[in-house]
Amino acid sequence: MSDESLDARLADVVASIPRGRVATYGQVAELAGAPRAARHVGRFLFHLPDGAGLPWHRVVNARGEIARAPSRRGSDVLQRELLREEGVRFDLNGRIDLADFRWDPGGAPARRRRSR
DNA sequence: ATGCTGACTATGT
DNA sequence: TACATAGCCAGCA
Numbered sequence: 409m410s411d412e413s414l415d416a417r418l419a420d421v422v423a424s425i426p427r428g429r430v431a432t433y434g435q436v437a438e439l440a441g442a443p444r445a446a447r448h449v450g451r452f453l454f455h456l457p458d459g460a461g462l463p464w465h466r467v468v469n470a471r472g473e474i475a476r477a478p479s480r481r482g483s484d485v486l487q488r489e490l491l492r493e494e495g496v497r498f499d500l501n502g503r504i505d506l507a508d509f510r511w512d513p514g515g516a517p518a519r520r521r522r523s524r
Numbered sequence: 525a526t527g528c529t530g531a532c533t534a535t536g537t
Numbered sequence: 538t539a540c541a542t543a544g545c546c547a548g549c550a
Contacts, residue, residue, distance in 0.1 A: 414547075433532050437546090444545045450531035451548070467531080475531040483531085 414442060418452045425466040428494040429511040430504055432470045439513060450475065465490040466511075472504040 417440040424439075425431050431439075433446040442448065453464050454477055465487040469475045476484045492498065496509050 437532085442546070444533090445547060446532040447530055447545075448532090448547050451529095452531090454531055464531090469531080470533055477531045480531070 414440060414445070414448065415452050415455075417441060418449060419460070419462060422453075422462045422464060422467060424513070425463055425511050427463075428496060428509075430466050430468050430472075430491065430496060430506070430509050431511045432506070433467060433475075434470060435511070435513075436467055450477075454480065466494075468504060470506075472506040472509075473502070 418436060421436050421439045422431075425436075433449040434443070436449045437443060437445040440449075449467065453467060456462060456464055474484045474487050488498065488502070491504070496504055498504060
């Protein structure tokens with residue numbers, strides 16, 4: 409198996425992130441079959457075209473913060489706004505509480521916070 | 525093949 | 538809690 413390239417699997421994983429949830433780079437990498445390739449996830453997203461149709465904004469770093477790219481400057485602002493529209497709440501530090509919004513794949517259907 | 529880079533993560537101070 | 542350093546792995550020159 410794994411005939412497809414890692415990028416193809418990364419795309420599949422990112423596309424699987426449910427709305428209103430976020431996943432860390434390491435998490436996506438692990439699900440794609442490369443537990444230590446968190447950095448590669450960033451590279452993959454960087455190469456990702458605008459019309460890829462992938463929820464790239466749902467991928468954040470392990471601290472629950474939005475990573476910033478040298479060339480994609482401004483994407484961090486857009487990302488934060490998109491997430492906020494999906495119901496993701498940011499704290500005063502501009503960070504996401506991963507304890508509540510981190511995507512739990514395969515497991516339970518992730519109960520929704522009573523933020524409503 | 526060898527070496528550098530990087531939208532990262534974990535650990536130490 | 539924030540900043541600094543080391544380790545990782547896959548892509549690219």
